[in-house]
Amino acid sequence: MSVFQEVLKIIEERCGKGKDNIISLATIGIGEEGKPRPYVREVDGFYEDGAFYVTTSASSTKMRQISQNPEVAFAASNQWFYG
Amino acid sequence: MSVFQEVLKIIEERCGKGKDNIISLATIGIGEEGKPRPYVREVDGFYEDGAFYVTTSASSTKMRQISQNPEVAFAASNQWFYG
Numbered sequence: 597m598s599v600f601q602e603v604l605k606i607i608e609e610r611c612g613k614g615k616d617n618i619i620s621l622a623t624i625g626i627g628e629e630g631k632p633r634p635y636v637r638e639v640d641g642f643y644e645d646g647a648f649y650v651t652t653s654a655s656s657t658k659m660r661q662i663s664q665n666p667e668v669a670f671a672a673s674n675q676w677f678y679g
Numbered sequence: 680m681s682v683f684q685e686v687l688k689i690i691e692e693r694c695g696k697g698k699d700n701i702i703s704l705a706t707i708g709i710g711e712e713g714k715p716r717p718y719v720r721e722v723d724g725f726y727e728d729g730a731f732y733v734t735t736s737a738s739s740t741k742m743r744q745i746s747q748n749p750e751v752a753f754a755a756s757n758q759w760f761y762g
Contacts, residue, residue: 618756620703620705620719620721620754620756621719622703622705622717622718622719622752623717624707624715624716624717627750631748631750632707632715632748632750633707633750633752634705634706634707634717634718634719634750634751634752635705635717635752636703636704636705636717636719636752636753636754637754638703638754638756665714665715667710667714667715667716667717668717669705669716669717669718669719670719671703671719671720671721673701673703673721673756
């Protein structure tokens with residue numbers, strides 16, 4: 597099993613199985629002078645089959661940033677709650 | 680009071696006063712082809728006078744990234760704990 601597959605397995609065990617999770621979702625925004633800046637906010641993500649599903653506005657800052665740079669990162673806190 | 684000053688006041692109220700806090704610390708790393716990628720991890724930050732103090736290794740990924748791009752962002756979870 598590759599490292600990537602192992603990570604997916606851990607995410608499935610911790611975040612999947614019908615749970616939704618508070619995750620810290622990090623994105624890249626372009627700051628003054630075109631310099632990349634990190635952004636992060638906590639969102640409620642429902643995990644299934646390798647993807648977190650998050651409810652948000654299409655015109656939100658995070659959506660604008662992701663449309664410009666689809667690279668994102670997340671950290672899952674220890675607050676698991678069940679939907 | 681400027682927005683910046685208001686934000687500092689809120690951070691002081693929620694994160695300051697001798698507390699340490701779990702924060703999601705986001706940084707920029709440079710991925711393949713020199714493209715900026717967001718990174719985020721939870722750390723324990725002690726807040727005082729406008730700065731979070733975090734214990735980490737000087738050779739850690741986050742320190743390397745911050746030395747290359749000092750722009751960071753954080754989100755504070757609702758888990759306040761006291762040092």
